[in-house]
Amino acid sequence: MNFDIENTDIAWCPGCGNFGILNVLKRALTELEINPQKLVLVSGIGQAAKTPHYLRTNFFNGLHGRALPPATMIKAVNPDLKVIITSGDGDMYGEGGNHFIHAIRRNPDVTAIVHNNMVYGLTKGQASPTSQVGFVTPIQVDGVFEEPFNPLAVAISLNASFVARTSIHNLDLSLNIFKQAIQHKGFALVDTFTPCISFNKINTRKWYEENTYVIDDGHDPTNRNSAFSKACESYPWPLGIIYKSPTKPSFEENLYIYQKNNKPAINREVQWDKLKALIESKSV
Amino acid sequence: MSQLPLSNDISIVLGGEAGQGIQTIEQLLTKILKLNNFYVFATKEYMSRVRGGSNTTSIRVGSHPLQAPIERVDLLIPLDKEVLPRLQHRITSQTIVAGDMEALETNLKIFDIPLKKLSKELGSEIYSNTIALGLILSLLKTDGQIMEKYLGKYFGAKGEKLVELNIKAAHLGFKHGRELLENGTVRFPELSISDIQNDIMINGSEAIAMGAIAGGCRCIASYPMSPGTGVITFMAKVEHDFELIVEQAEDEIAAINMAIGAWYAGARAMVTTSGGGFALMAEGLSLAGMLEMPVVIHLAQRPGPGTGLPTRTEQGDLELALYAGHGEFPRIILAPGSLKDAFYITQKAFNLADKFQVPVIILTDQYFVDTYYNIPSFDLSQIKVESCIIEMDENYLRYQLTDNGISPRGIPGKGKGLVGVDSDEHDEAGHITENLELRVKMVDKRLKKLSLIKESAIAAKIYGPSDSRGFIISWGSTNRIVREAVKHLGKKDLTHIALQQVYPLPENLRHLLSSAKHTIVVENNATSQLGNLILRETGFQIDHKILKYNGLPFTVEELMHTISEKIS
Numbered sequence: 001m002n003f004d005i006e007n008t009d010i011a012w013c014p015g016c017g018n019f020g021i022l023n024v025l026k027r028a029l030t031e032l033e034i035n036p037q038k039l040v041l042v043s044g045i046g047q048a049a050k051t052p053h054y055l056r057t058n059f060f061n062g063l064h065g066r067a068l069p070p071a072t073m074i075k076a077v078n079p080d081l082k083v084i085i086t087s088g089d090g091d092m093y094g095e096g097g098n099h100f101i102h103a104i105r106r107n108p109d110v111t112a113i114v115h116n117n118m119v120y121g122l123t124k125g126q127a128s129p130t131s132q133v134g135f136v137t138p139i140q141v142d143g144v145f146e147e148p149f150n151p152l153a154v155a156i157s158l159n160a161s162f163v164a165r166t167s168i169h170n171l172d173l174s175l176n177i178f179k180q181a182i183q184h185k186g187f188a189l190v191d192t193f194t195p196c197i198s199f200n201k202i203n204t205r206k207w208y209e210e211n212t213y214v215i216d217d218g219h220d221p222t223n224r225n226s227a228f229s230k231a232c233e234s235y236p237w238p239l240g241i242i243y244k245s246p247t248k249p250s251f252e253e254n255l256y257i258y259q260k261n262n263k264p265a266i267n268r269e270v271q272w273d274k275l276k277a278l279i280e281s282k283s284v
Numbered sequence: 285m286s287q288l289p290l291s292n293d294i295s296i297v298l299g300g301e302a303g304q305g306i307q308t309i310e311q312l313l314t315k316i317l318k319l320n321n322f323y324v325f326a327t328k329e330y331m332s333r334v335r336g337g338s339n340t341t342s343i344r345v346g347s348h349p350l351q352a353p354i355e356r357v358d359l360l361i362p363l364d365k366e367v368l369p370r371l372q373h374r375i376t377s378q379t380i381v382a383g384d385m386e387a388l389e390t391n392l393k394i395f396d397i398p399l400k401k402l403s404k405e406l407g408s409e410i411y412s413n414t415i416a417l418g419l420i421l422s423l424l425k426t427d428g429q430i431m432e433k434y435l436g437k438y439f440g441a442k443g444e445k446l447v448e449l450n451i452k453a454a455h456l457g458f459k460h461g462r463e464l465l466e467n468g469t470v471r472f473p474e475l476s477i478s479d480i481q482n483d484i485m486i487n488g489s490e491a492i493a494m495g496a497i498a499g500g501c502r503c504i505a506s507y508p509m510s511p512g513t514g515v516i517t518f519m520a521k522v523e524h525d526f527e528l529i530v531e532q533a534e535d536e537i538a539a540i541n542m543a544i545g546a547w548y549a550g551a552r553a554m555v556t557t558s559g560g561g562f563a564l565m566a567e568g569l570s571l572a573g574m575l576e577m578p579v580v581i582h583l584a585q586r587p588g589p590g591t592g593l594p595t596r597t598e599q600g601d602l603e604l605a606l607y608a609g610h611g612e613f614p615r616i617i618l619a620p621g622s623l624k625d626a627f628y629i630t631q632k633a634f635n636l637a638d639k640f641q642v643p644v645i646i647l648t649d650q651y652f653v654d655t656y657y658n659i660p661s662f663d664l665s666q667i668k669v670e671s672c673i674i675e676m677d678e679n680y681l682r683y684q685l686t687d688n689g690i691s692p693r694g695i696p697g698k699g700k701g702l703v704g705v706d707s708d709e710h711d712e713a714g715h716i717t718e719n720l721e722l723r724v725k726m727v728d729k730r731l732k733k734l735s736l737i738k739e740s741a742i743a744a745k746i747y748g749p750s751d752s753r754g755f756i757i758s759w760g761s762t763n764r765i766v767r768e769a770v771k772h773l774g775k776k777d778l779t780h781i782a783l784q785q786v787y788p789l790p791e792n793l794r795h796l797l798s799s800a801k802h803t804i805v806v807e808n809n810a811t812s813q814l815g816n817l818i819l820r821e822t823g824f825q826i827d828h829k830i831l832k833y834n835g836l837p838f839t840v841e842e843l844m845h846t847i848s849e850k851i852s
Contacts (some may be wrong), residue, residue: 036702038696039696042545043708056702058543059714060548061570061707061714062545063541063567068540069505069533069538069539069541069545070542070544072542073531073553074545076529076531076550077550077553078695078697099534101534102534175670256523257527265529270498270500270526270669274525280484280661282484282485283482284434284485
C-alpha cells in the first residue's frame with residue numbers, strides 16, 4: 001500500500017515533530033495493509049489537523065474542534081471504513097473538549113492520534129490546554145496558572161476503551177502503539193508528545209527525552225485503578241499503553257441497526273411497504 | 285372581536301394543568317371523532333413546565349376540512365380554576381361551559397358536572413377525564429359503540445378492569461350529555477359525516493418525520509429542544525422498523541457535524557432543533573456550504589431572543605436561517621404550510637440537498653408541529669429517493685470545476701477514487717489552497733448553483749385570480765389560517781399567495797408582484813421578515829403588514845378582522 005502523495009507543499013516548519021508522526025502513521029498503515037480507498041482520515045483545524053492532506057487517502061478536514069462528531073457518524077453509517085482522526089491538543093482538548101468526553105462515552109471504533117505539543121502553533125504560540133504551569137506566551141504573559149488538562153486521566157475516568165501515550169522522539173514505540181491503536185476495536189486515544197520547534201522552546205525534543213519513560217511489562221493496562229495512577233504521573237511522564245477496557249462494545253455494535261444485519265447503513269433502502277403501513281396506521 | 289358564527293363546525297376547548305391528562309382526552313377525543321367520520325382539527329398551547337400551569341387544547345370538529353384555529357368556543361371544559369379567567373376573552377353568552385362547579389370557584393353560568401364525585405364513585409379520581417370525554421362525545425351526538433370500542437383498544441394494555449371502569453366512566457359522562465341535549469340546554473348544529481375513513485390524523489412533527497423517512501433519511505442526530513424534539517422522538521419510536529441511526533448528540537454543534545459526516549460517507553441525514561440550537565449549528569451550516577455537503581435541518585421556531593418563550597410559537601427565525609453561517613454560500617429554505625405539504629416537502633428536501641449539495645432548512649414552528657388534523661393518506665407512488673452519488677474512477681476530483689457548478693459527488697469506498705473534503709478553501713481534489721485565482725473559481729462555482737436552485741424552487745400556491753387588485757402573502761404555518769380567513773371574507777379582488785419556499789423565492793411570486801397594486805403580508809413575527817426578504821430580493825415594497833408576536837398563532841377571526849381593516 002502506498003500512502004505517499006507527490007508534489008505536496010507541506011505547511012509544517014522544517015524539523016517539526018509532525019513529520020515524524022506522519023511518517024510513523026504511513027508506516028503503520030502500510031504494515032497493517034490498510035486499503036487507502038477504505039480509509040478516512042478526519043481532522044479539525046490546526047497544524048496537526050493538516051496531516052490528512054499529506055497522505056493519499058480519503059479525508060474529511062472539518063472545523064476546529066469538530067473532528068470527532070463527523071468521524072463517529074462516518075464510521076456508524078459505513079463500518080467497512082477505517083476511520084482515523086489526526087488532531088492537535090488545542091483541537092481535541094480545547095475547542096473539541098465536549099466532543100472528546102462524549103466520543104469516549106459513545107466508543108466508536110475510531111482511532112484518535114493527538115499531536116500534543118503543549119502549545120498553539122497555527123495561531124502563533126498561545127497556551128494550549130496541556131501547556132505546563134509557568135509557560136509564558138504572548139497572551140499568558142505571567143505564565144500559565146491553570147491546571148494542565150490530563151487527557152489520559154479524563155479518558156480513563158470515562159472508561160475509555162484504549163488509552164495510550166507515546167512521544168515521537170521514540171519512533172519504534174510510536175509505531176507499535178499506532179498499530180495497536182488502529183487495530184483496537186473501539187475508541188483508541190493516542191496522546192502523542194511532539195515538539196513545536198517554533199513556539200515551544202521549553203518542551204523540546206530533548207525535554208521529552210528527559211521527561212518521559214517507557215512503562216515496563218509490570219503495568220497491567222486492564223487494571224483501571226493502576227492505569228489511573230499511571231495517567232496522573234508527571235516529571236517524568238509514562239509512555240505506553242496505559243489502559244485498555246477489553247470487553248467494551250463499540251458504538252456501532254450498540255446500534256440496533258447492526259445487531260441482526262451488518263450491511264452498512266449507507267446500503268439500505270427505504271422500506272416502502274413498512275412506511276405505507278405506518279402511514280395507514282395513523283387512520284385511527 | 286367578532287367571532288365566526290356557529291355553522292357547520294363546532295369548537296371545543298379543554299383546559300387544565302400540565303399533568304391533569306388533557307393530552308389523553310385530546311388524543312381520545314380526536315381519534316374517536318375521526319372514527320365517527322367527522323373532520324377534526326386540534327391545536328394546543330402550553331406553559332413551559334412539567335406540572336401545574338394552565339394549558340389548553342382547542343379542537344374543531346365538522347363536516348368539512350378544518351386546518352386553522354378559531355377564536356370562537358362553543359364548548360369549554362375547564363378542568364381547573366385557572367382556565368376560566370385565562371379564556372375570558374373567548375367566552376361569550378353562546379359558549380357552553382361544563383365542569384365541576386365545586387372545583388372551578390366561578391360566578392359564571394356553567395353546567396355543573398360533578399366529575400370528581402362521579403369519578404370517586406367508580407373508585408378513584410382518575411376517571412374524571414374519561415367522564416368529561418363521554419360528555420363531549422354525547423353532546424356531539426356521536427356513536428356510543430365507537431367510543432366503547434376505541435376505549436377498549438386504548439386501555440386494553442392496562443388490563444380488563446381498567447377498560448371496564450373507563451367505559452363505565454365514559455357512559456356516565458355520555459348520560460349527562462344526553463340530559464343536556466334532551467332538556468334543550470345544548471343545541472349544536474347537526475354535523476354530517478364525510479367519507480374520510482382512510483384519512484390519517486397526524487401532527488406536524490409526524491409529517492416531517494415520515495417525510496424524512498420517505499426521503500431516505502437514515503440518520504438523525506440532535507440535541508433535545510422544544511419544539512423541535514417531536515421529530516427525533518418519532519424517528520426513535522420507529523428506528524427499529526426503518527433501520528435508522530438515531531443519536532442524541534452532546535450539543536447541537538456535534539449534531540450538525542454528525543449529520544454532515546453521515547452525508548459525506550453516503551447516508552442521508554438530518555438534524556431537528558429550534559432557534560437557539562440552530563444558532564449553535566451556524567458554524568456547521570457554513571461548513572456544509574464550504575464542503576458542498578448536503579444536509580437537512582428542521583428548524584421548529586419558537587419566540588426568542590435567548591430562551592424566549594420555550595413552548596410558544598413564532599415565525600421569527602427566517603432571517604436567522606437566511607443569514608446564519610459565515611461566508612457566502614447558497615442554501616434552500618422551505619416552509620411547508622400544511623401537514624400534507626410538510627410530508628412531501630420534507631421528502632423533497634433530501635433530494636434537493638443531494639442534487640445541489642447545499643444545506644436545506646425546513647422552517648416550521650411550535651404551532652405547526654403540535655397541530656393535528658385529518659388529511660388523505662400520502663401517495664407514495666409519486667415520490668422516490670433520487671440519489672446523486674456516483675461511482676468514482678481513479679482520477680476522481682471531489683470539487684471538479686463544471687459548467688453548472690455541481691461536481692459529481694462520490695463517497696469513500698465506492699469506486700476507485702478518493703474523496704477529500706476540506707473546510708479550508710481547496711483545490712479540485714479537496715486539498716488546502718491559497719491560490720487566489722482558484723479561490724475565485726471556487727466561490728463562483730459554489731454560488732453558480734443558486735441559479736439552478738432558483739429554477740427548481742417550489743412555486744407559491746395561488747388562491748384567486750392573478751390579476752387581482754389586492755394580494756395577501758403568507759408563508760409556512762400561517763398559510764392555512766390566512767386561507768380560511770380569506771375564504772370567509774369572500775372578497776373578489778383579493779388573491780392569496782401562500783409561500784412554501786422562502787429562499788430562493790419562487791418565480792411565480794416575482795411574476796405576480798410585478799403587477800400587484802395593493803399588498804398585505806401576514807407573519808407571526810414583529811418585524812415582517814418575509815416582507816424584508818421580498819424587498820431585498822425583488823425591490824417590491826409590501827403596503828401593509830399584519831404581524832403577531834405574542835407567542836400564539838393567528839386565529840381565523842382575528843385575521844378576517846385585520847385584513848378587512850387593511851383593505852377598506
